Amino acid sequence: LMADQAFVTLATNDSYAKGALVLAQSLKNHQTSRKLVALIGPHVSEPSRAVLCKLYDEVRLVDVMDSGDKAHLALMKRPDLGVTFTKLHCWTLTHYSKCVFMDADTLVVCNVDDLFERDELSAAPDPGWPDCFNSGVFVFRPSIETYEKLLTFSTENGSFDGGDQGLLNSFFSDWATADISKHLPFIYNLSSIAIYTYLPAFKQYGHNAKVVHFLGKVKPWDYVYDSSSRTLKGQAVDPDLQPNYLLQWWSLFSSAIVPLMK
Ligand code: UDP
Ligand code: MN
Numbered sequence: 001l002m003a004d005q006a007f008v009t010l011a012t013n014d015s016y017a018k019g020a021l022v023l024a025q026s027l028k029n030h031q032t033s034r035k036l037v038a039l040i041g042p043h044v045s046e047p048s049r050a051v052l053c054k055l056y057d058e059v060r061l062v063d064v065m066d067s068g069d070k071a072h073l074a075l076m077k078r079p080d081l082g083v084t085f086t087k088l089h090c091w092t093l094t095h096y097s098k099c100v101f102m103d104a105d106t107l108v109v110c111n112v113d114d115l116f117e118r119d120e121l122s123a124a125p126d127p128g129w130p131d132c133f134n135s136g137v138f139v140f141r142p143s144i145e146t147y148e149k150l151l152t153f154s155t156e157n158g159s160f161d162g163g164d165q166g167l168l169n170s171f172f173s174d175w176a177t178a179d180i181s182k183h184l185p186f187i188y189n190l191s192s193i194a195i196y197t198y199l200p201a202f203k204q205y206g207h208n209a210k211v212v213h214f215l216g217k218v219k220p221w222d223y224v225y226d227s228s229s230r231t232l233k234g235q236a237v238d239p240d241l242q243p244n245y246l247l248q249w250w251s252l253f254s255s256a257i258v259p260l261m262k
Contacts, residue, residue, distance in 0.1 A: 002033045004097045005116050006057070008090045011104050012041030012083060017048040018221045019104035019214075021257045022249055024055035026108040029252075033113055035096070039089055051260050062089040074151045081154055084164040088154075091140065091147035102211070103136035105219050107249050110210040112188060115139055121172040122182040124189035126165070127197065127215075131176045135165040136213045137189040191215040195241060203240075212245040220249040227254045 007027055011017040017040070024036050038056040040049065042063050052059045064071045064085050075085055090101050100115045102108075115122070120141040123133035140146075150171055159166035169175065175182060186194070187205065191213045195202045214220050223246065224233040231237070232246060 003035065004095070006035035006037045006093065006096045006099050007032065008037045008039065008093060008099045008101050009104050009106075010039045010087055010090070010101075011044055011048075011052075012086060013043050014045050014048045015219070015221055016104040017044050017052060018253065018257070019106075019219065021051060021055060021260075022220075022252050023102060023104060023106055023108065024052075025252055025256045028055070030108055030111040032108075032111065034100075034116065037093060037096075037099075039086065041086060047261070051257070054260055060093075062086055064089075070148060070151055074155045077155050078158060080162060081159060081167070084154070084159055084162075084167055085151070087135075087164040088147060088150050088167075091142050091150065092144065093142040094144060096142055098139065098141055101135075101138050101140060103213060103215075105214040106136055106189070107212045107214070107245060107252075108210070109212060109245070109248070112210050115184070115188065118184070119182065121168070121175060122184055123175065124184040124186050127186075127191050127194045132165070132169045133172075133175050133183075134189050134191065134213070134215070135163075135168050136191075136215060137184065137211055138168070139184075187211070189213050192245065199240065206243070209245075212248075214246070214249070220246055220253075223250070225250040225254060 009020045009023055011020040020038050035057045037058045038052050039060050039062045049059060064075050071085055093099060098116055118139045120139060122139040124137060126132045126134040153171050154167050157170055187208050187210050189211055190209045193215055
C-alpha cells in the first residue's frame, strides 16, 4: 500500500527548512507516489511552516525538551545528543508501515520509490568510512519499540560521533556484514565530497545519480545565487564538475520555492 509509506525529513530551523522544501519539490518533480512528512522543531518560523504545509502531506512538530516522555528523560542524561534525538522521532511515525528518511540537505534527481522494496535498515556507505552507513538516506520501519530501544541504547552508549550517524551505526551494527541487500548503491546518497575525492568515478558513474547529498559544513542555502545569470557568487563554472548539483538545487529553489514564499 503506497499510502502507508512516506518519505520523511527533519528541519529544526528555517535554514534546514529551505532544504526540506527543495527536497519535497524534487520528490514531486520525479513523480513520487508516496506521502511526504516533515518533522520540524519549535524554532521553525510560522512563514516557513506555512510553506512546508503546501508541499508536505504532514508537518509534525517534535520537541524533545517539552515532551516530558522517555525521550525527555534520556535527553536530560545526554544533552549533547539533542539534534540526534530529534531525528530518532522518525521511528514514532507508526501510521506508516515503511519510510525512507532523507536529510534536508539532499536533492532527488531521479524517482527513488524503489527504495520501499528494501527493509530496515538499508543505507548507502559513508564516503569517509565505508564500513559505516551514511545516515542521510535510510529505509526504516516505524516502531515505538525500536524508538525506545534506540533511546535506551543512546543513553547507555552515547554516539561515537556525537550525532545520529554514530548512534545508528552502533545500533544497527551488523549493517556492514549481515545482508548485502541493505547496502544501497552509492548513487542513492551521492555526497558532493565524493565528486572531489574520486573525480574519475564521478565522471564514469555520476550521471546515474539518484540522490545528491550536500554533506558537510557548507550547505546550498549558504551560497548567494544570481537568478538572472544563473550563477553562484564566487563560483566559477567547472566543466569537470558537471552536472552541477549545487546550481540545480538553486534553480529549483528560485523557480519553485521562492514563489511559494510570497
Ligand atoms: N538538522 C536540522 N537542524 C540542524 C542540524 C541538522 O534539522 O541544526 C537535520 C537536517 O535534516 C539535516 C540532518 O539533521 O540534513 C543531518 O545534519 P546535516 O545534514 O547538517 O549533517 P551532514 O549530512 O552534513 O553530516
Ligand atoms: Mn546531510
